[in-house]
Amino acid sequence: MEIQNKNIKIEIAQSDNYQRIADIYNEYILLGNATMQDSLYDGEKIKSWVDHFNDRERLYVLKKGNTVIGWGIIKKYSDREGYRFACETAIYLTQSELRKGYGSLMKRFLITQCKSLNYRHLVAKIFATNTASIEYNLRLGYTIVGRQKSIGFKNGKWMDIVIMQYLIN
Numbered sequence: 001m002e003i004q005n006k007n008i009k010i011e012i013a014q015s016d017n018y019q020r021i022a023d024i025y026n027e028y029i030l031l032g033n034a035t036m037q038d039s040l041y042d043g044e045k046i047k048s049w050v051d052h053f054n055d056r057e058r059l060y061v062l063k064k065g066n067t068v069i070g071w072g073i074i075k076k077y078s079d080r081e082g083y084r085f086a087c088e089t090a091i092y093l094t095q096s097e098l099r100k101g102y103g104s105l106m107k108r109f110l111i112t113q114c115k116s117l118n119y120r121h122l123v124a125k126i127f128a129t130n131t132a133s134i135e136y137n138l139r140l141g142y143t144i145v146g147r148q149k150s151i152g153f154k155n156g157k158w159m160d161i162v163i164m165q166y167l168i169n
Contacts, residue, residue, distance in 0.1 A: 008102070010109050013050070013059040013071065019043035020068040021061065024094050033130055034092070036152040036159075049073075056117045062093070062106050069097045072106045074114055077123055086121040087114060107140050111166065120168050128160035142166045 013021060022041040028034040029041070050059055054076060062070040070093035077086035089110045091103055114122055124142055126133045134144070142164040150158035 007065050008105065009063050010060050010072075010106060011063065013046075013061045015043075015047065017061045017068050017071075018046035018050075021046045021059070021071045024068070024071060024092050027095055028092055031095075032155045033127055034133070036154060038154075056087070056119070058113060058117070060106070060109070060113075062102055064097070064102075069094050070102055070106060072110050074110055074117065074119075077121075085119055086123060087117075087119045088123045088125065089114065090124070103136060104140060107137075111140070111168075115168050122166040122168070124164040124166075126162045126164060128162050134162055134164070137164050137166075140166075 019042065022043050022045060025035070025037070025046075026040045029037050029039070046059075053059070056074075057076060058074045060072045061068045062072070070091065072089065072091040075088050075090075077083045077088055089107070091106045091110070093102055093106075111122065122142075124137050126137065128134075128147060138144070143166075144162055145165050146163045148161045148163065151161050152159045
């Protein structure tokens, strides 16, 4: 889907964005369909994330005008040195802005940033029941590489996670 609104920008998250990032994340925590996190977040928790980032991890916000409508993260895949060229990406948009093309815009941006940060292997972990997110990642060039059965417990039941990857050549 093409984005009609030209008043969209992506920028590195600033401290005054942290509470809004937490609010958007909390939408998904409460829905229970996109994160294994159970406890709600606040701006201080987001600040703690950023404070512990290494030099190749990033948190971005997607703004419509001056309003943060989503965020994306690039985080290391593992502390083990052999995985230094692998990272995990994730995007969260406020529910009212879904299916408008903003997620694709943000994901493409993250892929470009991952290239510039010298990552080669991008990972996305998605609830197996979240077919819309799986389809969206497939459209953007990710491939399914596996399914972890009953790896997480959420909403009173065991959940499967689909592991997807994007390889940068």
